[in-house]
Amino acid sequence: MVVHGHDTTLPVTLDEMLVHCRAVARGAKTPLLVGDLPFGTYESSSNQVVLMRVRAWAVDTAVRILKEGGMDAIKLEGGSPSRIVAAKAIVEAGIAVMGHVGLTPQAVSVLGGFRPQGKNVASAVKAVETALALQEAGCFSVVLECVPAPVAAAATAALQIPTIGIGAGPFCSGQVLVYHDLLGMLQHPHHAKVTPKFCKHYARVGDVINKALLEYKEEVINGSFPDAHHSPYEISKIDADVFSNELQRLGLDKAASAASKAVQKMDLTKSIGEGNQTK
Incomplete structure (x- = not known):
């Protein structure tokens, strides 16, 4: 969602998810890797015939996440x-x-947006009961997202499996945040509007990135980058002359002139740089 600029997670496809899973699996060798099943890959129906098909579909999707994505587990x-x-x-x-x-x-259309849950008795009890049902189904852990801290504490105490909190207070077994949020990477006005209230910015990396990109743009425009120091690949004077002559033989006089001028400019820039270093 964040990486691809979507407003919700709904457009994300299984193929897109597999690309991210494989990238993470190549770089992260130690952690337990969990891949999300995208919306539309495991939803079911009360119709028994459809239910059997979707069960098989959900399993097939999960198998792909592990075999093709390199994950250790899936999340639904x-x-x-x-x-x-x-x-x-x-x-x-x-x-x-x-x-x-x-x-x-993935249920934002039903929830009416990214809205916290468990804020009344019925919703709070439902969160705990749902977590217990997932445990009964064999889940090894449950994410608790955007629920009041007492609700998360109750769910954590009721379960025999770990809870991972995101916007659920300090009483969960573990915590998770979207690293783009915690690093302050995204400065786009739209993202600023939807940055979660529960997220603490541990850095403002987005400001640093923007500053660096603006400096790069300015130096490219004014011609100060790339300079001789950042143009490290050289052609010898003899080869440069032969190259220029060969271009002229081919009737490429304009190209030959450009090559000769480039050699002169790079030599001048380099000599100026060396002179500054000796000072």
Whole structure:
């Protein structure tokens, strides 16, 4: 969602997810790697015939996340009966599953946006019961997103598996944040509007990136970059002369002149730079 500039996670495809999974798997050799099942790859129905097909589809998707994506486990969102069935089927296929309750980004159209959950009795009880149902289905962990801290504390105490909090207070077993958010990487006005309230900026990397890009742009425009120091690949004087003559033989007089002038300019720039260093 963040990397691709989407407003929600809904447009993300399985093929896109696999690209990210493989990239992470190549670089992160030690951590437990969990890949999200994208929206539309494991949803189910109460119709028994459809339910059987979607169970198989969910398992097939999870298998691809592990085999093609290099992940150790998968994560799916929600706790409706059909989601519980999907989670159980994937676990029975020998694949570790992480659940996700509270604010489930793939259900924003039903939730009315990125809205916190568990703010009233019914919603709070539902969050705990859903987490317990996911545990019963065989999940090894549950993400608790955007729920009040007491609700997260209750769910963590009720479960025998770890909880991972994001906007769920300090009482979860572990914590997670989107690193673009915690590093302050994205300065786009749209993203600034939707940056979660629960996220602490540990840096303003976006400001540093913007400053560097503006400096680069300015130096390219005024011609100070790239200079001789950053043009390290040389052709000898003899080869440069032969090259220029060969270009003239081919009728490329303009190219020959440009090459000769470039040699002169690079030599001049280099001599000036060496002179400054001796000072």
